Structure formats: C-alpha cells, structure tokens
Amino acid sequence: MNDVMVYFIHKKANLQLFKLFCIVISVVVFLSTFSCKQPEPNKNDIESRVNSLLSKMTLDEKIGQMSQIDPSYMTGDQIKKIVSEGKYGSFLNIFGVEKINALQKIAVEKSRLKIPLIIGRDVIHGYRTIFPIPLGMAATWNPEIVKKAFRISSVEASSQGIRWTFAPMIDITWDPRWGRVAEGCGEDPYLASALAKAMVEGIQGDKLTDPTAVAACAKHFVGYGFVEGGRDYNTTYISEPVLRNVVLKPFKAAKDAGALTFMSAFNDLNGVPTSGNEFTLRQILRKEWKYDGMVVSDWGSISEMINHGYCANEKEAALKAITAGVDMEMSGSTYVKHLKSLMDEEKVSQAMIDEAVKNILRLKFKLGLFENPYVDPQAEKEILAPEFLDHARTVARQSAVLLKNDMNTLPLSASISSVAVIGPLADAPRDQLGTWVFDGKAENSVTPLTAIKEVLGGAKVNFAAGLKYSRDKSKTGFAEAIAAAKKSQAILFFAGEEWILSGEGQSRGEINLPGVQEELIEELAKTGKPLIVVVMAGRPLAIGNVVRKSNALLYAFHGGSMAGPALADLIFGKESPSGKLPITFVKGSGQIPFYYYHNNTGRPATAKSWTPLDSIPVINSQASLGYKSFYLDYGYKPLFPFGFGLSYTTFKYSDLVLSSTEMTNKGRLTVKASVLNNGNMDADEIVQLYIRDRVGSITRPVKELKGFRRVHLKSRETVSVTFELPASALEFFNGKENVIEPGEFDIWIGPNSDEGLHSEFAIK
Ligand code: BGC
Numbered sequence: 001m002n003d004v005m006v007y008f009i010h011k012k013a014n015l016q017l018f019k020l021f022c023i024v025i026s027v028v029v030f031l032s033t034f035s036c037k038q039p040e041p042n043k044n045d046i047e048s049r050v051n052s053l054l055s056k057m058t059l060d061e062k063i064g065q066m067s068q069i070d071p072s073y074m075t076g077d078q079i080k081k082i083v084s085e086g087k088y089g090s091f092l093n094i095f096g097v098e099k100i101n102a103l104q105k106i107a108v109e110k111s112r113l114k115i116p117l118i119i120g121r122d123v124i125h126g127y128r129t130i131f132p133i134p135l136g137m138a139a140t141w142n143p144e145i146v147k148k149a150f151r152i153s154s155v156e157a158s159s160q161g162i163r164w165t166f167a168p169m170i171d172i173t174w175d176p177r178w179g180r181v182a183e184g185c186g187e188d189p190y191l192a193s194a195l196a197k198a199m200v201e202g203i204q205g206d207k208l209t210d211p212t213a214v215a216a217c218a219k220h221f222v223g224y225g226f227v228e229g230g231r232d233y234n235t236t237y238i239s240e241p242v243l244r245n246v247v248l249k250p251f252k253a254a255k256d257a258g259a260l261t262f263m264s265a266f267n268d269l270n271g272v273p274t275s276g277n278e279f280t281l282r283q284i285l286r287k288e289w290k291y292d293g294m295v296v297s298d299w300g301s302i303s304e305m306i307n308h309g310y311c312a313n314e315k316e317a318a319l320k321a322i323t324a325g326v327d328m329e330m331s332g333s334t335y336v337k338h339l340k341s342l343m344d345e346e347k348v349s350q351a352m353i354d355e356a357v358k359n360i361l362r363l364k365f366k367l368g369l370f371e372n373p374y375v376d377p378q379a380e381k382e383i384l385a386p387e388f389l390d391h392a393r394t395v396a397r398q399s400a401v402l403l404k405n406d407m408n409t410l411p412l413s414a415s416i417s418s419v420a421v422i423g424p425l426a427d428a429p430r431d432q433l434g435t436w437v438f439d440g441k442a443e444n445s446v447t448p449l450t451a452i453k454e455v456l457g458g459a460k461v462n463f464a465a466g467l468k469y470s471r472d473k474s475k476t477g478f479a480e481a482i483a484a485a486k487k488s489q490a491i492l493f494f495a496g497e498e499w500i501l502s503g504e505g506q507s508r509g510e511i512n513l514p515g516v517q518e519e520l521i522e523e524l525a526k527t528g529k530p531l532i533v534v535v536m537a538g539r540p541l542a543i544g545n546v547v548r549k550s551n552a553l554l555y556a557f558h559g560g561s562m563a564g565p566a567l568a569d570l571i572f573g574k575e576s577p578s579g580k581l582p583i584t585f586v587k588g589s590g591q592i593p594f595y596y597y598h599n600n601t602g603r604p605a606t607a608k609s610w611t612p613l614d615s616i617p618v619i620n621s622q623a624s625l626g627y628k629s630f631y632l633d634y635g636y637k638p639l640f641p642f643g644f645g646l647s648y649t650t651f652k653y654s655d656l657v658l659s660s661t662e663m664t665n666k667g668r669l670t671v672k673a674s675v676l677n678n679g680n681m682d683a684d685e686i687v688q689l690y691i692r693d694r695v696g697s698i699t700r701p702v703k704e705l706k707g708f709r710r711v712h713l714k715s716r717e718t719v720s721v722t723f724e725l726p727a728s729a730l731e732f733f734n735g736k737e738n739v740i741e742p743g744e745f746d747i748w749i750g751p752n753s754d755e756g757l758h759s760e761f762a763i764k
Pocket of ligand 1: 122166219298299504
C-alpha cells in the first residue's frame with residue numbers, strides 16, 4: 001500500500017469517525033433539550049446583579065425597560081436609534097436571526113448600560129411545526145405529549161431569536177361562541193391546570209439559560225374567557241367563588257410551574273379593567289401567590305382603560321396600570337409619555353418604578369441574556385425536523401375525538417376499492433393550521449386529501465370539494481360531489497370552519513357549520529353510502545344535524561401541519577381515536593353556557609321530568625310541563641358531555657374500590673378501578689375521576705374532575721387504575737375563605753363526566 005492510499009484510507013476513516021461524532025453530539029444536544037436537568041443560576045446572585053444595575057439606571061432608562069414595541073412600521077434606522085438610546089427594552093413581532101443579532105449587538109455594545117433586549121412573539125401552538133390548536137391539544141388529555149409539543153415550539157422559535165412567548169393561553173371558558181375558545185384548554189379547571197403546567201414546563205425547558213429556553217407568559221390575567229355572550233373583549237362579571245374555584249386555578253398552576261411572566265387582559269372584571277386591577281394583580285398574584293415574575297399588559301390594554309370608562313386619559317391609565325402592578329406596557333406609549341410626570345407629581349413612587357424594572361431585569365438575567373444575547377445561526381436547521389413533524393402527527397392523532405361510529409363504520413379498510421373525499425376542509429392547508437399561526441406555513445401542511453391518496457393510491461380517491469371554503473353558499477359544486485360519492489364505496493366529508501372564524505376578535509353568534517355544508521351533507525346522506533364526517537374547526541360547533549345524518553363522526557379541531565396523516569392513521573385504523581372532549585358540546589347557541597360542573601338548582605331535571613316541546617298539547621294545556629330546570633326545545637342534556645369520546649374498541653369499567661369510606665380533612669384516599677379493553681384492537685382510554693360534595697356552605701357543583709389517566713390497553717387486557725385523592729383536592733373558596741368541609745361525597749370513575757362507577761365517602 002503506498003503512502004497516498006494510506007492517507008486516503010485514514011482520511012476516509014477519520015471522516016466517518018468525525019461524522020459519527022457529529023451525529024452523537026447532535027443526538028445528545030437534541031435529547032438534552034428534552035431531558036437534562038441542570039442547576040439554575042443562584043437566586044441571590046441574580047438579585048445582586050439586578051440591584052447593582054438598577055442603581056446605575058436613569059429614569060428614562062428604567063421607563064425604556066418598561067416599554068415594549070412592535071417596530072413593524074419603523075425604518076431600520078429608527079429602530080437602531082431607539083435601541084442604542086435604550087428607549088425600549090423589548091420588541092415583539094420582529095424576527096430573523098440576522099436582524100435580531102444586529103439589534104442585540106447595538107443594545108449590548110452601544111447602549112449606555114448594555115442591557116440586552118428581550119424579543120417576544122406569539123407562539124401559541126407551534127412555531128413552524130404547527131400542532132393542533134390548544135383546544136385540540138387539550139382533547140388529548142395527555143400532558144406529556146403537550147409538554148413535548150411546547151418544547152419543540154421553543155426549540156424552533158428560539159432558533160430565530162425568540163426568547164419570550166405569549167403562551168400558554170389558559171383562559172377557562174364556558175362559551176364556544178367566543179373565538180378564543182380555540183386558544184385555551186376548555187372548560188375545566190383541573191384539566192386546564194394539568195395542561196398549563198405541562199405547557200409552561202415545555203416552553204421554558206429545564207434550564208432557563210439554555211438557548212432553547214423561552215419565557216412563558218400565562219395569559220390573560222384574568223377572566224377574559226367569561227366575556228358576556230362570548231363576544232370578544234366584552235365585559236365580565238365573575239363571582240369571587242367562581243374566580244377562585246375555576247378561573248384562577250390554571251394560572252396558579254402556571255405560577256407554580258415557574259411561569260416567568262403573566263399578561264393582564266383586555267376585559268374589565270366586575271367593573272375594574274384587568275390591566276388596572278389591584279385586586280387581581282397585587283392582592284392575588286403578588287401578595288397571596290408571592291409571584292416575583294414579570295407582568296406585561298396586553299396589546300394596548302392600558303390605554304383601552306379610557307374606552308372602558310375607567311380612566312379619563314392616558315396619564316391616568318398609566319397611573320392605574322403601574323399602581324396595579326403592570327410592569328411592562330405592550331404596544332402603547334402611556335408609560336413612555338407619562339411615568340416621568342407622574343413621578344414629578346409624586347403620584348408614582350420611585351419604589352413602584354424600581355419594582356417593575358427589577359421584575360424585568362430579573363427575567364433577562366434568568367434567561368442568561370446578559371451572557372449570551374445572540375442567536376446561534378446554526379440552530380436554524382432545527383426547524384421542521386422530521387421528529388418534530390412526527391410529534392405533531394402524534395398529537396393531532398390523540399386530539400381527535402370520535403363522537404359517533406354506528407355499526408363500526410370506521411375504521412375503513414386500507415384495501416377499500418374507492419372513497420369520495422369531499423368538503424371544504426379536505427384540502428385546505430392553511431385552514432387546518434388554525435388560528436394564531438404567525439410563522440407556520442401552509443406549504444408545510446399535509447392535508448387529509450394528500451394523506452388519503454398516500455394510503456390508498458390516487459386512483460382510488462374521488463375528490464370533489466363541493467364547496468370552495470367553509471362559508472361558501474354556492475351549490476354549484478354539489479353535483480360533482482354527489483357524483484363522486486355515488487361512484488365510491490364510502491364518503492369522507494371534511495367539514496368545519498376556516499381558520500379565520502376562530503381566534504381573537506372572531507366570535508360567532510351561531511355556532512353551526514358555516515355556509516351550506518349541512519345541506520351538502522344531507523344530499524350526500526341520500527346516496528346511502530357510508531358517510532363519515534370529519535369536523536376540523538376552531539370551536540365546538542353545534543353539529544346535532546350532522547351527527548344525525550352521518551354514520552361516523554370524528555371531531556378533529558384544527559389539527560396543525562400534520563392533521564392529514566394523523567386523520568388518515570385514524571380513518572384507516574392504524575390507531576384508534578382516543579381524544580376526549582375538553583369542553584361540553586351544546587345543541588345550539590341557546591344552550592350556552594353549559595358546563596358539566598354546574599350547580600344543581602332547586603329543580604334539577606331528569607329524563608322523566610323533561611317535557612319535549614313537541615309533546616305539549618296544543619291548546620291551553622297546563623298538562624305535565626314538568627316545572628324543572630330544562631329547555632323545552634333542547635332538554636337538559638348537552639349534545640355531548642365533557643370528557644366524552646368513543647374508541648374503535650369498547651372499555652368495561654368494574655371493581656371500584658376505595659381504601660376507606662372516610663378520611664379527615666388532612667387525609668387521603670386511594671381509589672381504584674379495573675378497566676378492560678373489551679374489543680379486538682389495542683387502544684388508549686382516558687380514565688376519569690369525578691367527585692361531588694353533596695352539601696356545602698355554598699352550593700357545590702354536581703360533579704368535579706379530580707383526576708385522569710391515559711392508559712394503553714391491549715385487546716382483552718384489563719388494567720387496574722389507581723388514583724390518590726388527598727382531602728386537600730376537595731378544598732374550595734366559599735366566598736369568605738378556603739375550606740375543606742366535613743360531609744358526604746360521591747365519587748365516580750368512568751369514561752366521561754356523564755357515566756361511571758359510583759361510590760361514596762365522607763370527610764369526618
Ligand atoms: C392578544 C394577546 C397577544 C398580543 C400580542 C393581543 O391582541 O390578546 O393574546 O399575545 O396581542 O400579539
């Protein structure tokens with residue numbers, strides 16, 4: 001072997017070794033973003049750095065830190081100038097590695113105190129890899145996969161310089177008309193709290209100074225989900241028990257999980273706008289919860305207090321916001337314009353300003369921005385990685401809820417000879433991403449049509465959208481759709497809403513399927529072919545007619561980039577649907593609000609007492625109206641209850657056992673039940689635990705979720721599912737104080753909020 005050959009062989013071997021080394025390092029780095037737990041910087045250290053920096057700051061520099069701006073309408077030179085002068089400490093809606101690095105360079109090299117910027121952006125359910133809308137993620141009842149989804153979002157977003165996101169949105173709502181129902185976790189405080197924790201942990205990661213860590217922002221504090229009539233930005237009136245027992249719960253969970261920031265809201269709460277609300281921001285958040293994070297206003301929400309009629313002018317708005325404890329103003333200029341004169345007039349104290357600035361600086365130190373303000377351009381390659389898309393597919397699969405499946409219409413055999421793919425959402429790559437997608441791109445979506453063709457081969461798929469978009473009122477496409485249906489073995493109709501019909505400012509009075517979708521579904525049903533409807537929407541729609549007309553119905557929400565393949569996995573039985581509803585599905589807008597944990601009333605309805613409208617005798621009859629709490633037309637039950645969801649298999653619950661029938665208010669119970677997969681397919685079941693406090697010092701809900709577990713069961717397998725129920729989980733606020741009251745309780749373990757094995761226990 002001559003020297004030249006030896007050199008080449010070595011070089012090749014070295015190259016391979018080097019490649020192997022690089023692969024190992026990338027895998028380690030990737031895994032470490034999910035698993036490594038490393039110590040945080042010392043708290044005292046951070047406090048002393050905060051104090052030392054604060055002591056050098058001028059008032060202008062402090063006010064600059066308290067102000068955040070969207071510079072979209074500024075020229076490059078204007079932006080550079082305000083950064084070098086320390087006029088703004090934070091930007092939102094600016095992105096791109098080069099741009100952000102250039103601005104950071106100015107901030108840390110040219111501004112007097114070299115304070116880095118913090119760049120914020122709404123990364124609500126994915127950055128470039130888009131996951132299902134949060135309401136869809138909530139339908140997975142799987143905090144682990146939700147946490148990983150948010151971790152991936154942070155890895156992608158941070159690679160573009162974003163170290164702060166305005167998520168999670170954890171507003172409980174009882175109103176599906178509200179467009180922002182899409183962004184939250186639904187109606188239940190227990191489920192939303194578990195998910196809030198997972199989201200915060202996912203967003204922030206294990207180590208805040210890691211370049212992939214992003215500061216979370218629990219929003220909107222607080223009560224925004226209770227806007228009257230579901231009309232966005234509307235007034236809210238929330239009693240203190242509902243506020244504390246329901247609305248605040250997920251926020252407390254986010255705080256306990258370490259959420260670095262909170263956002264005040266647009267709404268007024270019991271007469272006081274939440275961006276100037278001392279009770280919620282100072283009393284509850286700071287005093288009771290001892291929160292030392294940072295509070296940002298919502299977009300322009302400080303000056304909006306003038307429209308609310310709570311402040312006469314911007315100066316007063318700035319005063320009320322800072323007094324209430326809003327540290328940073330998002331996209332507004334009341335702080336920039338008025339804090340100085342408010343101090344001169346001694347309406348705002350130095351201590352107040354310093355407290356706000358400390359909260360902001362602490363955040364920047366915690367994130368390690370002083371040490372490492374720049375984005376690594378190499379990180380860009382972490383966007384849309386195959387394993388990210390794979391996870392998006394898993395989450396989308398677990399988020400779909402099977403609401404009907406007569407005669408096992410689903411799953412379809414992958415060897416079916418033909419299917420008709422119809423409907424406005426069948427091939428709508430942007431719409432399936434859902435609301436609040438700033439950076440995700442339609443071109444990265446895989447639609448149901450593409451995925452179904454992939455499974456069956458294009459020749460077996462007869463596609464005719466029938467309607468161009470969800471609100472389309474033209475019936476000109478009907479004939480083609482019906483013809484496609486007639487020549488196919490089964491119909492897959494992808495119904496729903498375009499993305500623009502939910503989200504901020506997108507409330508709807510009627511929550512039926514828009515346009516003439518129902519009419520097309522009705523025509524398709526007449527063909528007699530098996531009709532499978534898949535609904536892709538940003539809210540729980542009133543779909544009673546569609547349920548009646550279809551043979552199977554899968555509710556998929558807006559499922560994100562990989563909605564298509566995920567749905568194909570379910571439609572062709574690669575996996576069974578396993579999602580459960582995170583919110584009650586009502587029969588129509590008139591039944592709103594309907595949430596499963598309502599109180600009982602003095603006249604609760606039963607199946608016997610409900611008198612359906614059509615059965616009432618025609619003239620002057622007093623006959624058996626029931627005089628119970630129901631609607632003559634809707635009855636007393638919703639279309640589908642909270643927690644509901646079917647599977648391709650069936651589950652049988654048995655043997656509910658409690659470790660004791662009583663406990664003290666400091667005790668705990670172990671509660672167990674067996675669940676059998678009684679069918680031929682392996683599948684997940686979400687086992688739910690509910691309680692009822694029968695008598696209280698204030699009236700108590702008829703049911704409350706206190707535990708859930710997603711379990712995987714092989715066909716014919718039985719598992720025993722165990723829950724711990726500490727007495728502390730039964731605590732509630734009774735209008736005066738938090739109490740755990742002695743008395744009798746019901747307990748259920750079951751598949752949803754309306755069914756389950758029952759037992760009872762007492763608190764002595
Ligand atoms: C929304 C917030 C959002 C902010 C910044 C506001 O209109 O209410 O949720 O984070 O805009 O985009």
